[in-house]
Amino acid sequence: MSAVGTVLVVEDDRDIRDVVRRYLERAGHAVLSTGSGIEALRLLDDAAVDLVVLDLGLPDLDGFEVLREARRGGGRLPVVVLTARAEVDDRIRGLSSGADDYVTKPFSPTELVLRVGAVLARTVGPVAGDGALLFGEGRLRIDEARHEATLDGRTLDLTATEWGILATLASVPGRPFSRYELVNRVRGYEFAGYERSIDSHVKNLRHKLGPDPTSVVDTVVGVGYRLALRRDVTTGSPR
Numbered sequence: 001m002s003a004v005g006t007v008l009v010v011e012d013d014r015d016i017r018d019v020v021r022r023y024l025e026r027a028g029h030a031v032l033s034t035g036s037g038i039e040a041l042r043l044l045d046d047a048a049v050d051l052v053v054l055d056l057g058l059p060d061l062d063g064f065e066v067l068r069e070a071r072r073g074g075g076r077l078p079v080v081v082l083t084a085r086a087e088v089d090d091r092i093r094g095l096s097s098g099a100d101d102y103v104t105k106p107f108s109p110t111e112l113v114l115r116v117g118a119v120l121a122r123t124v125g126p127v128a129g130d131g132a133l134l135f136g137e138g139r140l141r142i143d144e145a146r147h148e149a150t151l152d153g154r155t156l157d158l159t160a161t162e163w164g165i166l167a168t169l170a171s172v173p174g175r176p177f178s179r180y181e182l183v184n185r186v187r188g189y190e191f192a193g194y195e196r197s198i199d200s201h202v203k204n205l206r207h208k209l210g211p212d213p214t215s216v217v218d219t220v221v222g223v224g225y226r227l228a229l230r231r232d233v234t235t236g237s238p239r
């Protein structure tokens with residue numbers, strides 16, 4: 001059993017972080033990533049995260065601090081811990097601090113992705129049918145695994161960035177996402193200077209949405225953007 005969701009990757013080794021991001025995205029997850037524990041705490045506060053992949057050895061903050069934050073207020077945000085092989089004590093501490101699983105470095109990205117999917121299936125439930133989600137009483141259909149969006153029966157021809165924006169907004173319908181969050185999801189945190197150009201990508205996305213685009217992607221003044229459609233109760237089935 002496997003499931004998809006929004007995964008926050010906290011890992012200061014850029015190569016590992018990029019590989020993990022790529023594999024998770026290929027498996028259909030939306031991915032946020034950072035190399036900083038402090039940044040991770042900010043993202044946990046601001047963003048709708050379903051699971052954290054957490055390296056315990058971070059330069060600015062003890063990974064256990066991040067783990068505690070994920071557990072704050074009785075929350076059950078799943079955490080998969082990454083540990084170096086030598087750090088057996090960390091592994092034991094990690095599991096006793098409530099990590100859902102751990103992966104020892106060096107690790108196979110495929111195995112990590114399988115474990116992430118398995119933990120998500122236990123916590124958010126498996127994806128039904130073809131895995132597509134429906135919004136606005138079937139108006140919008142989002143297929144995360146295939147990177148496909150359909151509006152009013154019409155397949156949208158989106159760039160990778162436009163798709164990323166739409167999929168991110170759809171991850172929590174109705175909740176406003178800041179430009180900063182959108183950039184982080186779509187491009188990775190390294191692109192901090194990219195925030196302003198989100199507006200032009202949203203403009204292009206809206207152009208493709210047809211005659212009444214703000215009924216789908218709404219502007220929240222002073223914050224950012226949100227999906228204006230509600231998520232339908234049932235998941236999509238193949239047509």
Ligand code: CA
Nearest residue numbers: 012055057058
């Ligand atoms: Ca590290």
